[in-house]
Amino acid sequence: MAAKQAAVSLTETLPVRLRNFFARYPPQFYSAAAIPKPTPPADATLPSAAPVPYTPSRSAKPSKAAELAKGQFSITDSILRSSAEYPNPFLPHKSPETGHWRGAVVSLRRQNELVKLAQRFGVEELLPPGRKSSEYREAKVVEKGLRIKGTGIGQKVKGHKWERTMQGRLEERRKxxxxxxxxxxxxxxxxxxxxxxxxxxx
Structure with a gap:
């Protein structure tokens, strides 16, 4: 009873826009906690940082980390999930009857507004998982980098020729x-x- 009263008092403090959204999409069915998170398969490789950011030459073979990056488990894709019974309104949905894709019910602009509003009132975890959530943004920064080439997990940069050949020249100087x-x-x-x-x- 006390939990129910606390939930009622919480909903009364929320703005009308969030209350209407939660009335249409109840958190017990649509929130990130209600939708089970997929676990990586046993043979999947998790992303790992590249050991050296520069390749010694253009003809050099790609490193093992770069080869594994092609078939590795994606953290961001695992966050964007939906259930068959309760399709996520923040993501596109494929109709099981016709096989046609239907766009997201809530646009990215409205998703961003809802997430900011929910963050202000501390109820972001009650929203469905989407591309504008803070969890997705943090995972994307880790996986893709800071929009700078070579800063993501397993990424490398080409660099200038003097940077690519620096390791060999330093070894020659040492010898x-x-x-x-x-x-x-x-x-x-x-x-x-x-x-x-x-x-x-x-």
């Missing part, structure tokens, strides 16, 4: 510095460079 004492010894032994045609190379 040259390690061989420098031997080169100096050989240079002194051969008369400080007199009569050299070229630097001694191994």
């Amino acid at each position: 040259a510095m390690l061989e420098m004492p031997e080169m100096i010894r050989l240079w002194k032994q051969r008369g400080h460079g007199r009569g050299w045609k070229k630097y001694p190379r191994k």
Whole structure:
């Protein structure tokens, strides 16, 4: 009884627009908590960060992370879900009888307004899952990146040529510095460079 009174008092504090929406789409059937979240299959690969953001050359083979990214489990797609009995008003719906797709009942603009209104009153979890929800936005930032190429999970950037070849050049410099004492010894032994045609190379 106390829970019912608390729910009634909560609905009285909500604006008319949210009350009308919840009256048409009851949260016990349409909210994100009411619709079961799909679990990734056993053979699916979850997205993981790429180890190195630059490829050493254009002819280099793609990394393992890039190959797995093609068939990996999508976090954002799992958030956008609907039930057959109670179709999500925020998502397109396929008719089981005709097989035709029907557009979302609530447009993206109205979804955004409803989500902002629900966030202000702290009842966002009662709304159906959609593209304007904060959970979807956060998952999209993690999965796709900050709208900057290469910042998402498993993404890489081409970069400039000097950036792609930097790792190889640094390795060559390291090896040259390690061989420098031997080169100096050989240079002194051969008369400080007199009569050299070229630097001694191994």
